[in-house]
Amino acid sequence: MDRTTIDGINLTLANPIELPLRWVGDEELLRQLLAAWMVIDERDIPFNPRLIGKPGVGKTTLAYAAAKKLGRQVYLFQATMDTRPEDLIVTPVIGPEGAIQYAASSLVSAMISGGVLILDEGNRMSEKAWASLAPLLDDRRYVESIITGLRIKAHPDFRIVVTMNEDSSTFEVPEYIHSRLQPQLFIDFPEADEELAILKENLPFAGSSILNYVVQFLQRGHAADEPYSVRDGINIARYALKMMSATNKDPHELLPLAVERILGEEALRYLK
Amino acid sequence: MPDRLYLEQFGNVHALPVLHYRMEFAHLVRDAFDRVKPDCVALELPQTLEEQFLRGVRRLPEVSVLAYHVAAQSVFLLIEPADPLIEGARLALERKVPLHLVDIDLDSYPSHPEHLPDSYSVQRIGLEPFYREVAKLYREIPPCEEDLRRERGMAYRLKQLSAQHERVLFICGMSHLERIRHSFDAPLAQPLTRTRREGITILNLHPECLHEVLAEYSFLSAVYETRRTPLGPEPAANGHSLRKSFNAFELILGGKESIPEEEALAESVQRSAHRIGMEGEFPDRQKIMLRLFLEAARHYRQETGDKVHFWQKRAFFRFARNYALMTRMLLPDLFQMLAAARGCLDDNFAYAFFRLAARYPWQRETSDLPTIRLSADELWSSTKRIRFRPRERVRAKGFSHLKMMNRKKEKRPGDWLEGFDDPYICSYPPEDLSIEEYGRNLKRIGARQLSEEGSKSEPFTSSLLDGVDMRETLRNLHEGKIYVKENKRLKSGVGCVVVVFDEDKEGSRYPYCMTWLGEHAQESDMAFYATPPTDNIVGPGISRCEYGGFLLSYPPRRMVDVWRDPDYRHATGKGELLLLAALDYSLEKDVVYAAAKPPRSFMKQHAARLNKRIIYLPLGSLSPVALKKLRAFHILYGRDKRDIAKDYIW
Numbered sequence: 068m069d070r071t072t073i074d075g076i077n078l079t080l081a082n083p084i085e086l087p088l089r090w091v092g093d094e095e096l097l098r099q100l101l102a103a104w105m106v107i108d109e110r111d112i113p114f115n116p117r118l119i120g121k122p123g124v125g126k127t128t129l130a131y132a133a134a135k136k137l138g139r140q141v142y143l144f145q146a147t148m149d150t151r152p153e154d155l156i157v158t159p160v161i162g163p164e165g166a167i168q169y170a171a172s173s174l175v176s177a178m179i180s181g182g183v184l185i186l187d188e189g190n191r192m193s194e195k196a197w198a199s200l201a202p203l204l205d206d207r208r209y210v211e212s213i214i215t216g217l218r219i220k221a222h223p224d225f226r227i228v229v230t231m232n233e234d235s236s237t238f239e240v241p242e243y244i245h246s247r248l249q250p251q252l253f254i255d256f257p258e259a260d261e262e263l264a265i266l267k268e269n270l271p272f273a274g275s276s277i278l279n280y281v282v283q284f285l286q287r288g289h290a291a292d293e294p295y296s297v298r299d300g301i302n303i304a305r306y307a308l309k310m311m312s313a314t315n316k317d318p319h320e321l322l323p324l325a326v327e328r329i330l331g332e333e334a335l336r337y338l339k
Numbered sequence: 340m341p342d343r344l345y346l347e348q349f350g351n352v353h354a355l356p357v358l359h360y361r362m363e364f365a366h367l368v369r370d371a372f373d374r375v376k377p378d379c380v381a382l383e384l385p386q387t388l389e390e391q392f393l394r395g396v397r398r399l400p401e402v403s404v405l406a407y408h409v410a411a412q413s414v415f416l417l418i419e420p421a422d423p424l425i426e427g428a429r430l431a432l433e434r435k436v437p438l439h440l441v442d443i444d445l446d447s448y449p450s451h452p453e454h455l456p457d458s459y460s461v462q463r464i465g466l467e468p469f470y471r472e473v474a475k476l477y478r479e480i481p482p483c484e485e486d487l488r489r490e491r492g493m494a495y496r497l498k499q500l501s502a503q504h505e506r507v508l509f510i511c512g513m514s515h516l517e518r519i520r521h522s523f524d525a526p527l528a529q530p531l532t533r534t535r536r537e538g539i540t541i542l543n544l545h546p547e548c549l550h551e552v553l554a555e556y557s558f559l560s561a562v563y564e565t566r567r568t569p570l571g572p573e574p575a576a577n578g579h580s581l582r583k584s585f586n587a588f589e590l591i592l593g594g595k596e597s598i599p600e601e602e603a604l605a606e607s608v609q610r611s612a613h614r615i616g617m618e619g620e621f622p623d624r625q626k627i628m629l630r631l632f633l634e635a636a637r638h639y640r641q642e643t644g645d646k647v648h649f650w651q652k653r654a655f656f657r658f659a660r661n662y663a664l665m666t667r668m669l670l671p672d673l674f675q676m677l678a679a680a681r682g683c684l685d686d687n688f689a690y691a692f693f694r695l696a697a698r699y700p701w702q703r704e705t706s707d708l709p710t711i712r713l714s715a716d717e718l719w720s721s722t723k724r725i726r727f728r729p730r731e732r733v734r735a736k737g738f739s740h741l742k743m744m745n746r747k748k749e750k751r752p753g754d755w756l757e758g759f760d761d762p763y764i765c766s767y768p769p770e771d772l773s774i775e776e777y778g779r780n781l782k783r784i785g786a787r788q789l790s791e792e793g794s795k796s797e798p799f800t801s802s803l804l805d806g807v808d809m810r811e812t813l814r815n816l817h818e819g820k821i822y823v824k825e826n827k828r829l830k831s832g833v834g835c836v837v838v839v840f841d842e843d844k845e846g847s848r849y850p851y852c853m854t855w856l857g858e859h860a861q862e863s864d865m866a867f868y869a870t871p872p873t874d875n876i877v878g879p880g881i882s883r884c885e886y887g888g889f890l891l892s893y894p895p896r897r898m899v900d901v902w903r904d905p906d907y908r909h910a911t912g913k914g915e916l917l918l919l920a921a922l923d924y925s926l927e928k929d930v931v932y933a934a935a936k937p938p939r940s941f942m943k944q945h946a947a948r949l950n951k952r953i954i955y956l957p958l959g960s961l962s963p964v965a966l967k968k969l970r971a972f973h974i975l976y977g978r979d980k981r982d983i984a985k986d987y988i989w
Contacts, residue, residue, distance in 0.1 A: 099678055102661040114658065116682075159813060167813075194960060214813060239784065239962040249654045250682030 071171075071179055076215050078157065078169050081176040083140035090132030091268045092125055092254075092261050099252050100133040104226045115204045115247060117189065117229040120254035123296025125265070126230040127187055129254065134183035139224065142177040142184045146192040148238070152199035156219070157212040169215055174227075178203070178210070181224030189229035189248075190240060197244045203227075204247035256289040262297055269301045270308070277304055277318050284326065287337040295330060295337075302329045343621060344370045345467035349520050350501045353377070354509040356470045356516045357423040360554030361458040362563050364423040366621055367466060368510060369567075372430050377508035379500055380431040382424050383493065383515065385444035387536040388416070392440070395541050396428045400564045400701040402549065404711055407539040409446050415713070417544070420564045421555040427510040439500060441509075443492035443532035445485055455513075457669040459624050473513045482518065490515050492530035494522035543706040544713065550697035552713045556673040557699035558608065562627050564701070565612035566619075573613040574606045580641045583755070583876040599752055605700040607634040624670055632656075635680075635692040643687050644870065644885045645967065654683040685967070687989060690746060747878065747986055758880025761977030764872075766855075767984050770972050771862060777969055778863060778891040782833040784961075785931040785954040793827030833954070834925025839888035839914035839934035840958070840970055843868065849887030849913065852902040857895025864898035866890045866920060868913045872974045878987025880976035886969075888934075890917040892924040911939075918942060922951050929954050933961060 069080040090097055103116040118126040127143075134141040144155070155174055162168040177184040203210045208221040229248055231240075240248070257265065259282050266278045281300045288295035307325040311318045326334050344367055347354040353375045357364040384392065388405060395403035395418035405416040418425055431438040455476075461469050482490075493515070500507050511519065549557045581603050611630035615622060632655065636647040659679040663671040671679065673696055681689040704710060749755050796811040797804075798818075804825040811822035843849045849868045856864050867889035872882035892898055901907060901920040910916035918938055921930045922945065930946070932938055933956040946953050958966070973988055975981060 095678075098665050099662060099682070102665045103658060105661040105664065107661070107664065114654070114661075153810070159809070214810070239780075239960065239965065241961065242959040242963045245963050246648075246650050249650075250658045250679065252682055 069180075073179075073217055073219060076169060076217055078171040078175070078179075078215075080171050080179065081142060081173040083176075083180075083182055084143050086131055086141075088128045088131045089268060090125070090129055091264045092129065092257055096129055096252060096254060097133055097136065099250075100129065100228065101136060103250055103252070104133070104137065104228075106223075109223070112206060112208065113226055114249055115227050115229070116250055116252055117231050117248040118252050118254060119231050119233050121256070121294050121296060122232055123298030124254045124256060125297065126232075126254055127185060130183075130185045130228045130230060133228070134185070134226070137183065137226070139226070140177070140180060140182035142173040142182050143187060144173045144184060145187045146189050146196070148191050148193065150192045150196045152196050153212070153214055155196055155199055156210050157215050157217065159214055174200075175210065175212075175219055177227075178219060178221040178225045181222035183226045183228070186227060186229045188232060190231040191238070193238045194241050194244075197240065201243065201247065204244070256285075257297065259283075259286050262286070262300065265297050266300055266304060270304055273304055273308055274318070277307060277322070280319065280322060283339065284322075284337055288334070291337065293334070293337070295334065299329055342467075343367065343461060343465045344374060345465065345470060346371060346375065347470075347516060347520060349523050350498075351505060352381075352497050352501050352507045352509050352523070354511055354516055354520070355423070356466070356474075356513040357510055358455060358458050359424065359512055360417075360419070360422045362421040362555050362559060362622065362624065363458045363461045365421045365426040365563065367461070368423045368426040369430065371508055371510075372434070375506050375508050377436055377504075377506045379437050379439065379504035379507045380427055381439045381441045381493075381497060381500055381507055381509040382427055383442050383511045384416075384424060384440040385442045386440045387444040387533060388539060389440050391539045391541045392416070392418070393428070393432070393438075396425060396432060398541075398543075398706075398708075399425070399429060401706065402544045402553070402699070402702055403708065404542045404544050404713065405539065406542060406711070407536060417552065417554065419553050419555070419560055420567070421560045423510055427508070437504075439496065441493045441496035441500070443489055443530050444536060445489065446533075454667065457663075457667075459669045462621060462623055462625075470513060474517050477514050477517065486515065487518070488530065490518045491522050491527060492532060494519045494525075495527040495530060497523060498527065541708060542711040543708040544702065545710050546699065546702040546704055548711075548713050549699050549702055550673070550693075553699075556696050558611075558631050558696045559624070559627050561608045561699045561701075562612045562615065562630075563622060565608060566615075566622060570613055570618055571609070574610050576610075581638050582641045582874065583749075600694075600748070601698075601700065603638075604695055604698040607638070607695055608698060608700060610634070628659075628670065628676065631676075631692070631696055635688065635695050638695065639684075639688045639691040642691065642875070643971065645687075647684065647688065651684050655679050658683055685964075690989070746989055755876050755879045755881075758878070758980065759976045761880065761979070763977055765975050765978055765981070767973045767975060767988065768981065769985075771858075774865075774889075774891070774969060774972075775861070775863060777965065778836045778893075781836045781838070781931050781933060781956065781961075784956060785833050785836075785929060788956070789929065789954060790827055794824060795827075796822045796824045799823045832927040833929045833931055834892070834927030835921035836891045836931045837888065837914070837917045837921045837933070838886075838958075838966075838969075839917070839932075840885075840966070841887045842912050842914045842934070842936075843887045844912060846913075849885075851884065852913070854898055854900045854902060856898060857893075860895065862895055863891040863893040864895045864924075865892070866898065866901045866917060868917075869972070877973070877989070878980075878984070880980045881984055881987050882974045882976075883971060883988075884974060885971055888914045888917055890921050892921065894926075898924060915939075915942065918953070919945070922946050922949055922953075925951060928952055931956060933958055935959070 068082065071078050071080060100116060103114040106113050118130060120126050131141055155172055157169050157171055157175060159167045160170050171179065174184050174186070199210065203221060209218050211218050262285055263278055263282045266281060270278065281304045285295055285297065285300045303322065303325045306328060307318050307321040310316070310321045310324065323335060323338055326338060347356060353371070355367060355371045357367070391405050395405055399418065399420055403418040405418060407414055428438055455473060456469065497507065497509060497519070544552070553560060581600055611627065611634060614630055615626040632652070640646055659671040659676055662675040662679060663669060677689055677693055680692040796808040799821040804823045806824055808822040808824035815822065841849065849870055851871045852868045854866045868887045869884040872884055875883045877883045901916065907916045907919045910919055914934060915938070918932055928950065929952045931954050935958045937955045938953055943953055973984060975984055
């Protein structure tokens with residue numbers, strides 16, 4: 068675990084993450100996210116984009132892939148309705164000798180090291196927590212830790228992206244935060260060929276007939292505005308394959324069972 | 340400002356090196372005509388196409404497609420205004436200068452991937468340094484046999500022309516010019532080439548395909564086209580509205596007040612052509628983009644009532660610039676601008692932007708020629724090989740996935756009026772559900788706010804209360820005490836909810852005042868003031884309104900018409916009237932009031948006299964996205980409209 072000292076206060080930094088994620092969806096979205104982070108001059112500042120889409124469309128994967136494309140370390144912060152301002156910045160912890168130590172959050176660690184922060188499910192966080200990020204998201208690019216009294220400036224290479232699920236906001240994102248989280252990149256359900264590519268990427272051992280069958284099912288679901296995602300498709304195919312291996316039955320016979328188990332009975336109407 | 344025009348001269352040939360299908364080069368052709376005053380024009384196009392090509396040029400400003408087949412391939416040449424070769428041919432015809440197509444016709448021609456700099460740089464640095472750099476780039480690419488044959492053929496024809504004329508203006512792609520120049524001085528033999536080609540057809544392009552297949556997007560082509568001729572008087576700055584509004588009297592008579600959408604859009608093109616510079620001045624693509632944005636913003640405001648904020652405008656241009664730079668271009672193309680419009684504003688703005696960007700006023704669905712529909716998917720699919728000539732691939736084609744653009748339009752003017760014959764009006768149920776849900780959400784927010792206001796921390800004595808307050812404990816570490824926190828719960832509930840989007844002090848913007856009773860036990864009574872339903876017709880018997888403010892009161896079926904209630908006569912505005920009614924009708928102690936400004940202190944005193952309390956929520960603390968969605972609602976004339984409404988609601 069790395070440590071750093073700012074204005075005489077020792078901070079323990081969080082570790083970056085390494086995930087086995089690869090973006091096989093629309094390349095244009097990747098380009099848009101990188102465009103949002105681009106700066107053309109040292110006086111220019113990057114955008115703080117947000118990725119909006121239904122669950123399972125690949126928001127976090129896209130953010131991770133874009134961060135990796137920049138060649139930076141990636142930090143992830145999972146926001147919840149309990150996230151408090153100090154959770155986002157610096158939290159006091161009791162050290163092995165009973166003394167108080169200060170742990171920098173993954174956000175502050177990314178700010179200090181010039182990494183990329185993915186603030187996942189940002190819409191679940193309260194306004195109070197968002198307010199603590201307001202100066203970071205505008206031209207000031209710093210956060211203030213109330214607990215330590217520190218003002219921590221972001222490294223020029225620091226980038227942030229917020230993922231949001233459009234359907235399930237726990238709190239309101241107020242106007243002054245909304246205007247700071249620009250641009251909004253919408254991730255729609257993928258087209259059939261992209262969906263097949265994503266399934267192949269995640270289930271390289273699956274036969275193409277199963278994957279095509281799942282893609283057709285998902286596409287029918289998208290057309291009917293159902294919230295079935297690629298993630299559901301992967302789970303359906305994976306379940307069917309596991310059952311096939313256990314029972315030696317034909318996978319096509321098992322797919323309706325898999326659909327029912329993963330998404331419920333009402334999803335069966337989208338099977339052929 | 341640099342001298343933008345540059346001509347290569349060999350013999351009496353004045354050659355203009357161009358990039359095909361780029362507006363800057365089309366304008367340079369005009370400058371070249373004025374400077375050279377040619378008595379002959381030569382173009383890099385094969386003579387075999389001449390007859391149909393000239394027919395297409397004469398049709399301009401209507402766009403044509405010249406088509407022929409070569410084995411399994413279809414070859415298309417788009418005859419559009421903002422292209423240097425087309426402009427050259429057009430000027431030659433207009434000024435009665437002999438025109439010669441000097442290229443040779445080959446049956447096969449390989450396609451090369453090319454990464455050329457953005458033609459916009461010519462605007463800033465001029466053509467000469469631009470051409471020098473591009474020529475250097477081409478010197479490193481070995482030409483194929485077909486290239487060499489074409490170039491020798493063109494040099495031969497130029498030599499013939501230069502012997503017959505005094506000043507030949509030759510318009511040619513940058514990739515060939517340097518080698519043509521070298522060949523020109525060398526001894527050349529007449530090339531062996533096809534002299535006739537059968538099956539060349541000229542077709543009218545369907546107006547709905549323009550945005551996909553034109554090399555320069557339609558609005559830019561239209562502005563260029565408008566500036567080719569003397570500019571007429573500038574349309575008024577406020578201009579016509581795109582909002583389809585019908586007043587009640589006209590509705591009965593079947594008449595309508597608004598002008599067709601096409602006219603309003605054409606007016607925007609006209610105005611933009613005026614505002615990008617003096618007549619004859621080099622048209623600046625960046626200024627055209629700005630005009631497109633501003634006109635789209637005006638239309639967006641007319642239609643939705645939403646204003647484009649300065650920070651949104653700044654974000655749009657910054658993001659679009661970055662996006663273009665990612666693809667090694669200086670300025671964004673239409674697709675990138677649309678992505679920026681959607682990302683930095685919203686779908687409705689993107690629609691307004693797209694509708695204007697795709698506007699080319701002269702194109703008609705029917706003409707004396709057969710009409711063809713072409714899509715980017717067809718043009719670039721690998722199964723059906725179709726290619727354009729000249730060979731440079733145009734950038735960023737394809738809008739097929741932009742589903743939001745498929746908004747329904749009137750089939751003929753006045754079509755939607757026919758839906759208003761049912762006197763029964765009703766709401767759109769999904770909107771009722773969302774407003775009820777939002778009302779409940781505001782009650783939760785209000786209750787939470789009151790609880791937080793009532794929370795307190797104190798040193799630990801006998802009870803931990805709701806837990807240790809770490810922050811307070813650390814802050815007072817020197818005291819050596821532990822602080823504990825108590826969260827006060829709201830004892831009563833929240834009754835009514837009032838949301839005031841706009842106080843409407845002048846009283847003119849939101850004249851439609853209504854009191855609606857809930858249809859069933861789960862629905863609140865509602866009073867609201869809004870824009871008039873006849874002001875914005877979005878479908879057959881479907882009106883779009885915007886709330887100025889509304890009041891929700893639960894349980895339903897209790898509210899009398901608040902707008903005629905004499906008890907509220909002393910209210911200073913519509914918002915205050917709703918608040919007075921909310922205080923009256925609320926069965927609970929607390930009333931939520933969300934508005935840009937807090938209620939005046941008199942209202943708080945009045946509430947206290949009624950033993951009520953106003954929880955004020957600043958409008959800015961609520962999600963602007965949620966408010967925007969909530970603010971627009973629809974009135975349907977007849978229950979039958981509920982089945983079709985989703986197709987017209989945006």
